[in-house]
Amino acid sequence: MTRLSMVARVALFATAAVAFVAPVMAENVIAEAEEASVSTMEAPKANWFYVRGGWGSAGSSIFDAGTGKMVGMVSTSRDSDLAIDPDGKFYYVAETMWSKVNRGTRMDFVSVYDSKSLKLITEIPTPGRLIVGGFTTNFVLSDDGKTAYDYNFDPASSVNIIDMAKRKFVRAIELPGCASLIVNPGVGFSALCADGTLATVAVKGATQEITRSAEFFDAAADPIYSNVAYDRKKKMAVLLSYTGQVRTVAMGAAPVVSAPFSIQEAGGMRAADVKPLDIAWYPGGMQPSALHRPSGTLWVLMHKGEYWSHKEGAEEIWGLDLAAKKLIKRIPVKGHPRNIEITQDDAAMIMVNGMENNATIIDSKTGEVKHEIENAGGGLISVVEPK
């Protein structure tokens, strides 16, 4: 087709379309030519959920917990990691792309988006990262938002330090046998290790000092979920194991790990075991727990089953008062969700989602289902964390 004939056909079609459509739409049409526009958003809000699509999909849809409506989307490419600037000005996405989509030159970088326009501001090249997605602890920001720690595995493990103020990769620190990064304010970061310890990396300019805690868990027999929750205000991390052993960690140069307590015992039941044929309530899912930082309540996806069912979807959500070590609420839940998060405001709204890509917003205080959202996404859920 020549260009001229293309133009002629388009013109003909446009004329015909007006002639055909005009009578039908006559009553609703405002007879003014409109211009295409683009909306802007508010800065990240405490009652927003950022929901990843299912495995392999891109994009984190943002839902308002109050209305259940989608308000926007952050461009999070497949298997990328999202972090929200504590000051609310930026979204950071650690991601990997290739020059020819699935082949060619590999490029790893952190994309920086303006939080209101959602426009890409810049990309910060990095030497690499673990391509997995689904975890909150592979890309974490220091409490002041000035430093990012980006986990790499190739397949030796290291951590990339990125200066977010200068928007520049600084250097990589090798950290064999450890992953699941926890911010350690004023020190650097800590990480869970295969030998059952917590490694702490004190970053000092161009050097670092790596120390290990005493062994406090068995990484093979009763692992701690990689999706560790961290509370910036209390400078505390909360660890949950497959059997439901809960520990808190006071972060610092020498982090202090609390004695574990059983989530089942906190509810007046016997602790769950690692033996087969032992039916009990166990935590389960990809993102099986959510910490409501203002109230110090850990919300956990729980199911009845045997050990080694740690990814199974939930039948109930359990609310655990961490200070009192008491189970304070059990909320039955449908759809076997595998991810949970909770807004960090007084409303304390829970979102769960699962394999069906549907999400449910639940009032944690009443257990009432507030919104059910089809095709919200089945992946990791993020919220704005209090500064």
Place this chain on the structure above:
Amino acid sequence: MIRFNPDAAGEKLLRRLAGGTSRRGILSRLGAALVAAPVFPLLPVSRAEAAKPDRSPEAKTAFARSAQTKDDTKCDYWRYCAIDGSLCTCCGGGIHTCPAGSEPSPVSWVGSCINPDDGKAYMIAYRDCCGKPTCGQCGCDNIDRETQLYLPQLNNNIIWCFGTSSMEYHCSTAMMIGAA
């Protein structure tokens, strides 16, 4: 708490490897393992160092109690006790064969699975086939003794397409390594 850790020795080996090697060291070992692969099926746990686990009926996981040996296109096929992803047997490949146009990863995660026909445990290497879009058929996620990212050889979420020309995940195979 009673500790059920049937593969303790093998896992200790993994942890020692993970905790005590530099990147260069791990690459050199990986290189050595690749060269030696036709001779020793040792990636990443050698047969000689594997444990003698308790495989009594009481010690069997729910997966092991219901696993079958006839149909390797089903999630409950015995070798798939810790697999995650699309089964290559459903994608035009085989139990240890990548579908045409894809490329096997030289490294893998592992599982220790019981063959119900002889009641013995075997070490299985789950090698991803890479370089093509996700197959999408026969999605399974079995998690016997599956751990988290800090013990990556036993974690089934990681895409193991390292050292291949493309890191795109297509499907997963379940290669026999040897008796556990």
